[in-house]
Amino acid sequence: xxxxxxxxxxxxxxxxxxxxxxxxxxxxxxxxxxxxxxxxxxxxxxxxxxxxxxxxxxxxxxxxxxxxxxxxxxxxxxxxxxxxxxxxxxxxxxxxxxxxxxxxxxxxxxxxxxxxxxxxxxxxxxxxxxxxxxxxxxxxxxxxxxxxxxxxxxxxxxxxxxxxxxxxxxxxxxxxxxxxxxxxxxxxxxx
Numbered sequence: 001x002x003x004x005x006x007x008x009x010x011x012x013x014x015x016x017x018x019x020x021x022x023x024x025x026x027x028x029x030x031x032x033x034x035x036x037x038x039x040x041x042x043x044x045x046x047x048x049x050x051x052x053x054x055x056x057x058x059x060x061x062x063x064x065x066x067x068x069x070x071x072x073x074x075x076x077x078x079x080x081x082x083x084x085x086x087x088x089x090x091x092x093x094x095x096x097x098x099x100x101x102x103x104x105x106x107x108x109x110x111x112x113x114x115x116x117x118x119x120x121x122x123x124x125x126x127x128x129x130x131x132x133x134x135x136x137x138x139x140x141x142x143x144x145x146x147x148x149x150x151x152x153x154x155x156x157x158x159x160x161x162x163x164x165x166x167x168x169x170x171x172x173x174x175x176x177x178x179x180x181x182x183x184x185x186x187x188x189x190x191x
Contacts, residue, residue, distance in 0.1 A: 003133075004134070004137045004138050004141065005132045006138060006174045007036075007132075007134065007138055012128070012130060013142060015128050016121075016124055016128065016134075017032050017036065019124040019127065026094065026095075027091065027104075030102070030103065032139065033084055035136065035142075036142050036143055037083060037084040037143065038065070038080070039160055039161060042140075043070045043071065044069055044070055044071075045117075046101070046117060047067075048103070049102060050097055050099070052067065053065055053102060054088070054096050056098055061080070061085045061088045061092060063080055063085065118135055118136050121139070122134060141172060141173070141174060144160070145173050148173050154169055154170065157169055
């Protein structure tokens with residue numbers, strides 16, 4: 001069985017995020033956008049309710065989301081990137097209801113299952129002919145990989161992920177030999 005990898009190509013991240021948007025499936029678009037911008041595990045992402053991300057009193061998307069992670073039981077505050085805010089605002093215009101799950105099955109009014117989330121992500125990746133295996137966890141890993149590539153300290157990424165060690169975070173980032181080679185070849189210390 002192959003290991004889930006981050007989506008290393010930013011163009012592919014954008015393609016994946018816009019795949020369902022082009023089809024008018026805003027819920028699925030929001031699932032992917034939040035997945036890559038929050039670094040949440042799919043179990044935490046699917047537990048989000050509208051009240052967590054939307055301020056009904058002021059009729060706007062929240063900029064900060066407070067959650068308690070299911071796996072670690074640690075409190076976490078997530079600042080929402082403008083792309084996530086925009087996706088949620090678009091979705092809220094047609095769907096926002098107090099007390100309801102954010103990513104729900106409209107027939108059952110329950111959160112979609114992890115399996116359904118996996119199928120949505122996999123189907124989009126297959127339709128876009130991605131070479132690597134893409135899953136729900138790929139979204140979380142994509143966040144860390146691109147944060148690291150943009151210069152964010154692995155120690156900060158470790159904190160965001162709530163990992164117990166830097167070694168776990170390093171494996172998680174999916175660092176390849178090509179990434180290592182770029183460091184060797186790009187670091188000009190003498191000239």
